[in-house]
Amino acid sequence: MLPDALTFTAPAPLVDIGANLTHESFAADLDAVLERARSANVTTLILTGTERAAIEAALTLCERDALVTLHTTAGLHPHHASDWTPAFADWMASAAQHQRVKAIGECGLDYNRDFSSRTDQKRAFEAQLELAARTQKPLFLHERDAGVDMLDMIKQWRDDIGDAVIHCFTGEKETLYGYLDLDLHIGLTGWLCDERRGHHLRSLVRDIPANRLMVETDCPYLLPRNLPAKLKGRRHEPALLPWIVREIAHYRGEREHELSVSSTETARRFFNLPLTEDA
Numbered sequence: 208m209l210p211d212a213l214t215f216t217a218p219a220p221l222v223d224i225g226a227n228l229t230h231e232s233f234a235a236d237l238d239a240v241l242e243r244a245r246s247a248n249v250t251t252l253i254l255t256g257t258e259r260a261a262i263e264a265a266l267t268l269c270e271r272d273a274l275v276t277l278h279t280t281a282g283l284h285p286h287h288a289s290d291w292t293p294a295f296a297d298w299m300a301s302a303a304q305h306q307r308v309k310a311i312g313e314c315g316l317d318y319n320r321d322f323s324s325r326t327d328q329k330r331a332f333e334a335q336l337e338l339a340a341r342t343q344k345p346l347f348l349h350e351r352d353a354g355v356d357m358l359d360m361i362k363q364w365r366d367d368i369g370d371a372v373i374h375c376f377t378g379e380k381e382t383l384y385g386y387l388d389l390d391l392h393i394g395l396t397g398w399l400c401d402e403r404r405g406h407h408l409r410s411l412v413r414d415i416p417a418n419r420l421m422v423e424t425d426c427p428y429l430l431p432r433n434l435p436a437k438l439k440g441r442r443h444e445p446a447l448l449p450w451i452v453r454e455i456a457h458y459r460g461e462r463e464h465e466l467s468v469s470s471t472e473t474a475r476r477f478f479n480l481p482l483t484e485d486a
């Protein structure tokens with residue numbers, strides 16, 4: 208249950224492009240989470256596939272007949288980059304063909320945590336850029352404190368890959384402009400709701416063209432810090448996406464409805480989602 212003050216309804220159907228629903232924190236009440244997403248008018252979720260077990264779990268979830276339409280990405284997160292082996296590469300190549308897999312990723316570079324060595328991160332990322340080029344599926348990218356190398360690697364592949372989104376963009380103006388110059392898409396989370404570290408994003412979000420901007424919770428992580436009520440357990444979930452959209456729209460100087468419609472249209476095109484769905 209969400210408190211009344213946290214029960215939102217988006218003015219138009221939303222696509223949450225980054226939901227880690229296979230995270231253990233959702234195991235006990237996933238049906239209720241999906242029901243709440245539906246009532247909030249968050250009608251399509253793109254699950255985030257970060258390593259083999261998560262991708263397999265996501266594909267199983269996608270098969271269930273839920274109130275909300277589920278798709279997934281499939282890739283190896285930079286944190287797990289040292290797990291990129293020839294066997295994994297083979298498995299990924301077949302997983303990428305699955306019709307519910309709408310993008311390659313999450314992949315990229317994370318120099319903030321460096322859980323895998325930078326050499327391993329670049330190797331795994333390069334292999335996934337190659338896979339995206341080969342399958343012509345879009346890329347779901349993660350970058351933290353690695354903007355320069357990221358831009359460099361994408362530049363080398365830009366003519367071969369199709370669309371790509373920098374999910375949960377948190378960088379500075381220069382990096383944003385670098386990504387937009389490469390015609391990349393930008394995924395925004397509730398990061399800008401954080402007065403301690405998201406402040407710089409508030410003036411930047413206006414510069415992202417509507418047809419390059421998508422929205423996401425990145426749940427269960429990144430619960431917006433400025434929600435109008437306290438949430439017990441502090442687990443983020445898709446039903447809270449309308450609050451993030453409201454905040455982003457505010458800083459872009461546009462109506463919540465306008466951003467809801469444009470971000471969904473952009474996500475539909477980007478992930479090549481079937482038009483028959485009601486989102």
Ligand SMILES: [Zn+2]
Binds near residue numbers: 313348349374375
């Ligand atoms: Zn990420």
